């Protein structure tokens with residue numbers, strides 16, 4: 234089944250308030266099937282997912298420090314990682330796939346990388362020795378059904394909270410901002426990266442388009458002094474995985490097949506006063 238990724242990526246927002254019912258049997262079954270079969274990522278790194286109910290885990294305090302209200306069910310993703318490797322990018326990619334699938338069933342989610350009782354979730358899923366739980370997400374029916382007007386207002390407000398193209402997308406090098414017309418048929422895939430979720434909404438993705446080779450180089454812009462750096466793993470690598478998933482899924486929906494191949498093109502990286510860009514991966518079109 235191919236999803237209308239453009240629709241569901243646009244529709245997704247973080248929900249922090251949920252109806253108090255557990256997940257319905259049908260929703261749980263669909264999610265479990267999806268988790269078993271469809272969470273692969275370009276790195277072929279296995280991500281272990283668990284759907285856990287609060288009521289089955291009363292021994293452990295599954296909490297979110299008051300950030301999330303009402304949620305009964307949580308998606309927990311764990312991975313073997315040293316905290317600074319490709320596993321985190323793979324993790325972002327696979328986890329976001331589940332988030333968008335949940336969205337397609339009308340379920341709300343909210344990525345949580347900081348505000349949850351990590352140790353207790355670890356006990357609930359019997360975390361293995363070399364695994365970490367970078368994030369969890371509540372998953373359920375969002376509390377208030379928003380009216381269409383509210384939804385439209387939120388979408389507008391959100392796009393206002395995203396960085397403009399000229400700060401994140403470039404043509405051939407970091408000196409030349411990419412204009413929408415220059416992105417041509419790929420513009421919508423980039424639009425769907427622009428509205429992706431990211432830790433603290435930092436939007437650390439930077440992309441250079443090379444039209445001669447029809448490829449897109451993905452970089453991570455890390456910020457000096459960002460509090461998220463203190464979590465013990467590089468949370469912004471997860472953001473890049475999310476961006477990669479949005480880009481690839483939407484490109485495919487627009488009719489473009491491509492492949493990922495990490496080979497640093499050695500494009501000159503300017504000096505930034507607030508952080509630095511590091512190369513992550515390249516998507517090259519292989520067919521349309």
Ligand SMILES: Cc1cc2nc3c(=O)[nH]c(=O)nc-3n(C[C@H](O)[C@H](O)[C@H](O)COP(=O)(O)O)c2cc1C
Nearest residue numbers: 246247300344345346347348430431432433434471
């Ligand atoms: C990796 C990651 C970690 C996040 N961690 C938290 C968190 O700990 N607490 C929280 O309330 N939101 C968290 N968020 C949600 C972001 O704040 C949110 O995605 C961003 O502000 C954009 O808003 P939107 O998701 O409604 O588009 C996280 C998002 C990502 C991608």
